[in-house]
Amino acid sequence: MDFRWDSSLASQYNRIAAEAADWPRQKEKFYTRAQWRRCAALGLLGLPLPRAYGGSGYGALATARLIEAFGLGSRDMGLVFAAAAHTFACAMPVAEYAEEPLRARVLPKLCSGEWIAGNAISEAEAGSDVNSLRTTAVRDGDDYVLNGTKSFVSNGPVADVFVVYAVSDPTLGHLGISAFLLERGTPGVAAGGPKAKASLRSCPAGELMLKDCRVPASHRIGAEGSGAGIFQRSMQWERTCLLSAYNGLMERLLTRCLEHAANRRQFNRPIGTNQAVSHRLADARIRLEAARLLLWQACWKLDQGERAVLDVSMAKVAISENAVQTALEAVHLFGGAGILEETGIEGTLRDALPSTIFSGTSEMQREIMAREMGL
Structure with missing residues (x-):
């Protein structure tokens, strides 16, 4: 590599x-x-x-x-x-x-x-367990009729189109899920208003309600019943390329912390001369570089067409959990200023927190890793 x-x-x-x-x-x-x-x-x-x-x-x-x-x-x-x-x-x-x-x-x-575009898969009773979807897609001639409610659609309140996952054959389990492309103006499509949330606040997220919504079969993405596989493939992209943004966040945060440690003086010397500070920043660099290399390895394998399930999950866990830890360390380093909104430090912590949840929780990733290791 x-x-x-x-x-x-x-x-x-x-x-x-x-x-x-x-x-x-x-x-x-x-x-x-x-x-x-x-x-x-x-x-x-x-x-x-x-x-x-x-x-x-x-x-x-x-x-x-x-x-x-x-x-x-x-x-x-x-x-x-x-x-x-x-x-x-x-x-x-x-x-x-x-x-x-x-x-x-x-x-x-x-x-x-x-x-x-907004991705509509999560439901009130189907977050991590996507096999519990209740939104249905019933074939009717050249159309499918969709009914159900999606609970947490990022971009949903402003999206022009949605990728929607629904159960087209309830007898087949995960092989009975299909994916569809819906345009906002389709009769029966209603996007709810944005929900208040602690993190990633500028990205609106809300419900998507589908009532007797007719979708042409030509707007099905992939073959009928291939939705679960399509979703898992999209998660490979998210767990690598979306999470890569958090490597950028960690790099930006570490740069600010190094500048602060060099310029902030207490007891007549820069706080960076204290090992309690310098060692924390050294550990932050280790966390960033380890997460970055795990991600690059996973992406390289994907580009080579190699199986990268274990690598993708390892990278996702490393980046998300290291981003949270680095943001926590930054709050401690900045002290009182670290919890003021005006400094932007507490905001990085809030924005880091959901990275351990979206695109598959850390617990789910560890389950995937365990299976890939033969357990």
């Missing part, structure tokens, strides 16, 4: 980090369409998507590297998360599994930022 970056990718990394850092601070409660178009202009909404539809055609490793740059530069992790979820949980299933007419209609709009 060779992780040396060519000059063009390194240049793009630096450009994304620098431009995202210069974006004005969020004034509205949620991200705006203007901010979304900035993401598209930087190519962030189409990094792994085929060039024929306006994407960049990158593999997992290059995509992860550039999403890290977004997390490094942007102070708004809600926007970073929203863009990544749009790309990896919504656009990639369409790109990899939909029929050509649907790809041609949808993907250019997702790459350009004209459309925002």
Whole structure:
């Protein structure tokens, strides 16, 4: 494995980090369409998507590297998360599994930022247990009729399209789940208002209600019954490339901590001269580099077509749990200032916390790892 970056990718990394850092601070409660178009202009909404539809055609490793740059530069992790979820949980299933007419209609709009997409799988009784979905899809001629409620759709309140998972054959378990592409204006589709949440606040999330919603069979993504596999494939993208943004967050946070440790003086000397501080920062660097290398290894294997289930889960756990730990250390290092919203330190902790939950909890990842190790 060779992780040396060519000059063009390194240049793009630096450009994304620098431009995202210069974006004005969020004034509205949620991200705006203007901010979304900035993401598209930087190519962030189409990094792994085929060039024929306006994407960049990158593999997992290059995509992860550039999403890290977004997390490094942007102070708004809600926007970073929203863009990544749009790309990896919504656009990639369409790109990899939909029929050509649907790809041609949808993907250019997702790459350009004209459309925002939301992934609709979670339900009140089906979070980690996706085999317990209650939303149904009943075939009726050339259509499917969908009924059900999705409970936590990131981007949902503002999304133009949704990737929806529903039970098309309840007798087949996970083999009876199918995936569909629904447009917001479809009769029977109703998106609920945004829910208040502690983390990733600028990314609106809410319910999606489907009542006798007719969807053309041509808007099914993949074959009937292939939804569970499509979802798991999208999770490989999320658990690597979306989580890579948190490597950027850790890098940004560590840089701030090092500057603070060098400049903050107590008892007539910089606090960084105390081993209690310097050793914590050394450990933070170890956590970041270990998480980064685990991620790159997982992405490299995905790009080679190798089985990477164990590697993806290891990377997801390492990044998410290390991000939380690093943010906690930063709060301690900054002391009283660390809990003030104006410094932005406590915000990084809040934004790090859900990373151990979304895209499969840490507990789920450890179960996957155990199975991959033969237990």
